[in-house]
Structures are given as C-alpha cells and as structure tokens.
Amino acid sequence: MAFLCDTCGKELTVNEGTLSWCDDENCIREFRITHKHDQDHSCDEKDVGYVHLWIVTGISGFVKFNEILADYWAKGYTLKDPGGLKKALSQIGAYIWEKSKNQP
Template sequence: MGSFICDSCGREVNIYEGILSWRREGRELSNFAITHHSGADCPGQPSNNTCRDLFRVASVKGYLAFVQYLITRWGEGCTITDFDSLKRVLAQINAHIHEGMVNLLGE
C-alpha cells in the first residue's frame, strides 16, 4: 500500500514511521497533521500537543476510534478551528484504507 505525505517536510511517510497529531487548546482542536516522528530530518509539528501513531489510526478499527474521539469532543463542546487540515488528513487515511480494501477484495 502507498505511503502518506508528511505535512511538515513534504516527503513520503511510511505508515510505521508517522504520526497523526493535532493541537488541543481549551475547547479548540486545530492543526491536524500527518508527519514523521520529529527528528533530525523532519521537525514534525512541534506546536501540536496530542498525537496517535499513524499505523493505529490508519486501520479501520483505529480510524473509527479516531472518529469516535472527534464525536466525543464535539459532544463536550469542542470546536474544530482548522477544518481544512482535518479534511486533508482524513483524505489520506481514507485513501489508505480504501486501497487496502481493494487489495483485499481483489477489485
């Protein structure tokens, strides 16, 4: 299956070398990003304070758990102040899961 694209450095991210991170400040969620783990070659998203391993979120079970997390936060009154970044990471994860299903089903 294909790699993800790092929102920080623009290079490919292997599913086991990446994270999905975002900033949670009070009741605001923002700056959703798929990046490499921060290191010498990629700064990641140092302003973000919440993250999940990419390989966990990019499975069907992990994706649904992430959606449940978002729904729970919305129920608590949180808002997303950077909807475009959330759409961008969800599009990458959706494409990855879709490709896996196509490979599994042989379509």
C-alpha cells in the first residue's frame, strides 16, 4: 500500500516519506505526509519537526509520536489545523490496518 504525497501528489512508499509539521509560536500545524524533500513548510526550517513514515507506522513509533503530541499539549501548544493531523493519522491508520491484516 502506498501513501500519497501531500505536496507533489505522487505515490510514495513507506520508506521514502516523512510525517512533518511546523512547530512555532506555541502552535503546531501543517501536518503533512510527503517525500522528505517535499516537506515544504511555511515556517523556518529549524521549526520543522518530522518522523520517518517507516518509524511512525510501527507500533512503538506510533506510540512515540503520541508522546511527542502529549509533550506539546503539556507545554500549552495549540493545534492550528486539526484537519491536516487527522488526514495524516487516517493514512497511517489505514497502512497499519492493511499491514496487520496481511500477517499470518
């Protein structure tokens, strides 16, 4: 199962992509699944956070990503675009579901 790049629209494999976001001004936003070179955020590059797709689609990586989010909430960050995060989570969830179905 392939992912679709939020920037160029082309398919990417789990080994090619990242889940990235902007982290500045006490908010997180612009959650995107893209090729690594297509992250293309509006904020400064140093304020871009990302995880590799092959990591975040594994159980421990997915749990780790939730811990990262929990740390943002604990620091009082707000989520500017829930739609972007939900769209990314939905692609990741579908991938994990497909992968778990195909296991013997």
